[in-house]
Amino acid sequence: MKCESCNKKYATVHLTEIVGNVKKERHLCEECAQSVNTQITKVPSPTEILTNLINQVAPGINELSKIVCPVCGLSYLEFRSHGRLGCPMDYTVFRKGLIPLLEKMHSSTQHVGKVPSRAGKELIKKNELMQLRNELNKSIEKEDYERAAELRDKIYELSGDNDENK
Amino acid sequence: MMKISDLADNTGEWLRGTGPESDIVISSRIRLARNVAKYPFLSRANVKQKKELEELIRTKIKEADVDPTLCYVNLSELSSVDRLFLVERHLISREHAEGEKERGVAFEKSENISVMVNEEDHIRIQVIRSGLELKETWKTIDTIDNKLERKINYAYSSQFGYLTACPTNVGTGMRASVMLHLPALGMTHHIEKVFNAVMKLGLVVRGLYGEGTQVSGDLYQISNQFTLGKSETEIIEIIEGVIPRITSYERMARKALISESKDQLEDRVWRSYGMLKVARMITSEEIMHLLSQVRMGVNLGIINDIEMKTLNELFILTLPGHLQKLEGRELTSSQRNIIRAMYVRKRLEKIETLKG
Numbered sequence: 001m002k003c004e005s006c007n008k009k010y011a012t013v014h015l016t017e018i019v020g021n022v023k024k025e026r027h028l029c030e031e032c033a034q035s036v037n038t039q040i041t042k043v044p045s046p047t048e049i050l051t052n053l054i055n056q057v058a059p060g061i062n063e064l065s066k067i068v069c070p071v072c073g074l075s076y077l078e079f080r081s082h083g084r085l086g087c088p089m090d091y092t093v094f095r096k097g098l099i100p101l102l103e104k105m106h107s108s109t110q111h112v113g114k115v116p117s118r119a120g121k122e123l124i125k126k127n128e129l130m131q132l133r134n135e136l137n138k139s140i141e142k143e144d145y146e147r148a149a150e151l152r153d154k155i156y157e158l159s160g161d162n163d164e165n166k
Numbered sequence: 167m168m169k170i171s172d173l174a175d176n177t178g179e180w181l182r183g184t185g186p187e188s189d190i191v192i193s194s195r196i197r198l199a200r201n202v203a204k205y206p207f208l209s210r211a212n213v214k215q216k217k218e219l220e221e222l223i224r225t226k227i228k229e230a231d232v233d234p235t236l237c238y239v240n241l242s243e244l245s246s247v248d249r250l251f252l253v254e255r256h257l258i259s260r261e262h263a264e265g266e267k268e269r270g271v272a273f274e275k276s277e278n279i280s281v282m283v284n285e286e287d288h289i290r291i292q293v294i295r296s297g298l299e300l301k302e303t304w305k306t307i308d309t310i311d312n313k314l315e316r317k318i319n320y321a322y323s324s325q326f327g328y329l330t331a332c333p334t335n336v337g338t339g340m341r342a343s344v345m346l347h348l349p350a351l352g353m354t355h356h357i358e359k360v361f362n363a364v365m366k367l368g369l370v371v372r373g374l375y376g377e378g379t380q381v382s383g384d385l386y387q388i389s390n391q392f393t394l395g396k397s398e399t400e401i402i403e404i405i406e407g408v409i410p411r412i413t414s415y416e417r418m419a420r421k422a423l424i425s426e427s428k429d430q431l432e433d434r435v436w437r438s439y440g441m442l443k444v445a446r447m448i449t450s451e452e453i454m455h456l457l458s459q460v461r462m463g464v465n466l467g468i469i470n471d472i473e474m475k476t477l478n479e480l481f482i483l484t485l486p487g488h489l490q491k492l493e494g495r496e497l498t499s500s501q502r503n504i505i506r507a508m509y510v511r512k513r514l515e516k517i518e519t520l521k522g
Contacts, residue, residue: 072210084286086210088203088321088329091336102326102333107368108395111327111337114308116315123324131397 003029049081069093129158177482178255178277178294183474185297189465190413192345192385192478194299195256196307199330199339200289200314201321207331208284213267216284220268223283226317227272232310235275242267247496250487256294258282279310286331287339289314298409300342300402308398327394337394342402343372344409349384349462350419357386360412367408368392383454383481388412420466435463443514447503453484453510472517484510 003011009029017024068075074086076094085091091098102109112131115124132155139147180193201207205219224238241249241262249263258271262285269284282290291314293307321329328339335341351357361371372387388409390401423431438459442448448456461477463469482488484506490497493505 072206074210082209083333084209084331085207085333087206088201088323091323091326091329098333102336102394105334106337106392106394108337108392110325110395111323112395112400113327113338113340113397114311115324116320116322117312118315118319119322119324126324134400 001027003027003032005029005032064097067093125158129155132158173255177479180278180294180296181475181478181482182296183478185295185299187409187413188297188474190347190416191298191409192347193294193296194303194344195292195294196300196303196340196342197290197292198307198311199287199328199335200291200311201329201331202288203319203321205288208286208288209331216268219288220270220284223289223318224270226314227281230313230317232272232281232313233274233279236272236279237274238270238272240270241265242269247487247490251491254482254485254487259285261286279306287335289318298344298406300344300406304342304398304402335393338396338398338401340393340398340401341389342405343387343389344405346386346388346409346412347384347458347461348386348412348416349458350423351416352384353423354419356415356419360415364388364408367404369405369408382451383458385458385481420462424466432468435459435468439463439469442510444511445507447500448507448510449503450484450486450506453506454481457481472514476513476517480510480513
């Protein structure tokens, strides 16, 4: 049998399409079938996309997908399909879903670094301490004990502000 | 208000070709993403909120006294050629040029500093400098950020840091990038090795105009991918640590080319230089390639009658937006090819007559 599309090569692919109640058979060569196939696969329904998305990430996400931010109205599913958050509040509302995502992206879920001065002295100190601890771990890894001792003293000094015995 | 055409005669300071490693490192750039607290991010903001944000940020930038020469341009009032021109100048991003409604950019005379308003995030501060100067660049941008922060309440959380519209920017909100000219590594096909080494450090390599743009003229941008979990200075140290290794690798590749195929290399460089001086039509892709070859030729002392600044500038001044601005009208691509060739010939003739 010759391919019904190009009429040149032998038909090796046999498709059965059902549109409404009409059954339609098509006999195509491999090349022509491929172009037909891509046309078919291009149009998955929105529900298919959603289920695919959900299954891909995790079964537990079903619960997450129901979450909608009360402030900006963005749903977790919308966020996952566009990759953009709607408002600062989303970081709290979608926290459960965001944590593994951030871990994958940045290999971390805790900010280290600049703190806006209006965020308060305590927070600035907390962040400074965190940075010092990071550095301390690094210098221990490098076996730079002199630097490690320096850092340890600094950490004591900073955190000591809270102690009563000082 | 200033006119965009006032800019067309000169270029930004970051193209001077000065600073550490400036034979290979064209520029260092840092940008910070910031958002105003209690407002939705732009994708969820309505027209009224966008307008409020634009007005608020514009006023606060003025009050913050960032730089005395700072001026503000409303992008919705500009033609598409003018917006393209600003993209080519690295003053705004492509996304910002193509955005809609209320948005703008503030920049100062030397074009080192720009603040985009209502891009993907409410505020994007950017500082560029010539050569490998990330530490200095950080100092400048940190100061600007502090000044703005006194006027604007940023969206911030103690766990996630500066909150951004895209979670890939959250934390420091910082992207630090270095633009490198690596013709010899490209020619000897060692560039892949560099990419692999860089990727292992969590850094990414991009083309001249950032995300998703193609590499042309052997120009590459290396920047950090992660923004959470490492401090700004730690991120900068990682990048500054790897760049000297890449530049010395490039220098080694150049040396190898000279010792192994000096005649071919010199021929390539001189042919490129000749082409720039005589061609009547040059495409934007071709000129990148020619300028890249000549730039390397100048670095290697093969050509010595042209300044690095002139070459760096030509990379930008011969781009489509710039040519159309120069001519004061819209041009088709074949018209641009003619104007481009004419413009380069004129610039290089000036050098010839200066010598004579």
